[in-house]
Amino acid sequence: MPWDAKAAVDHLNSNAETASTSNCATYVRQAIEAGGVTLAKTMYAKDYGSRLTNAGFVAAAGAPQAGDVVVIQPTENGVAGHMAMYNGTQWVSDYKQPAVHGYYPSATYRKEKPAAAFYRRP
Numbered sequence: 001m002p003w004d005a006k007a008a009v010d011h012l013n014s015n016a017e018t019a020s021t022s023n024c025a026t027y028v029r030q031a032i033e034a035g036g037v038t039l040a041k042t043m044y045a046k047d048y049g050s051r052l053t054n055a056g057f058v059a060a061a062g063a064p065q066a067g068d069v070v071v072i073q074p075t076e077n078g079v080a081g082h083m084a085m086y087n088g089t090q091w092v093s094d095y096k097q098p099a100v101h102g103y104y105p106s107a108t109y110r111k112e113k114p115a116a117a118f119y120r121r122p
Contacts, residue, residue, distance in 0.1 A: 003056070003121040005067025008035025009087045017095045020105065024093035028069060028083045035067065037121065046073050046081025052119045060120035064091075067121065070103045073114040082109065 011034035015027060025045035032039055032055075039051045049071045060068050066088035074081045082105050084091040090099040097105050104110045 003037055003067075004035045005065075005121065006035075008032055009066050009085065009092075011035070012085050012092050013087055013096075016092050019095050021094045022080075024105070025080070025083045027092075027094040028085050031085055032069070035121075044074075044080040045071060045083035048083055049117050049119070055121075057119035057121045060118040064118070065120060069119045070116050071119070072103070072109065072116045075108045075112045075114055078108075081114070 008031045012027060012031035015030070025048060029039050029041065029048070037055050039048070039055050042048060042051060052069060052071070057069065064086040066086060068086040070084050070091065072082040082093065084093040084097060084103055084105070091097045091103045093105060097103070101110060103116060104113070
């Protein structure tokens with residue numbers, strides 16, 4: 001099945017919670033799979049970069065497009081990192097992140113600004 005960014009975004013939007021459940025990687029991975037791409041599972045969101053490239057995603061630059069994925073490294077006291085997908089309007093992980101905050105999901109991420117990498121499936 002070819003990559004269908006719309007199906008991935010639709011799945012993520014329809015399954016997003018009202019607030020974080022600390023399951024961002026699971027929700028985004030399931031959305032990617034709903035879009036037709038299988039990802040090898042890993043425990044932490046921070047480790048999905050290589051899985052995305054192994055599945056045909058490439059580094060994305062410029063303005064985000066619907067279906068783009070961000071993988072963010074952990075904050076100073078964190079372990080898991082964060083993962084989200086752009087739905088065309090805002091970043092969505094296990095919940096719809098406020099558009100005004102961009103891809104960093106919390107005040108701690110916005111303050112520390114850990115490394116983030118962006119991926120797009122051609």
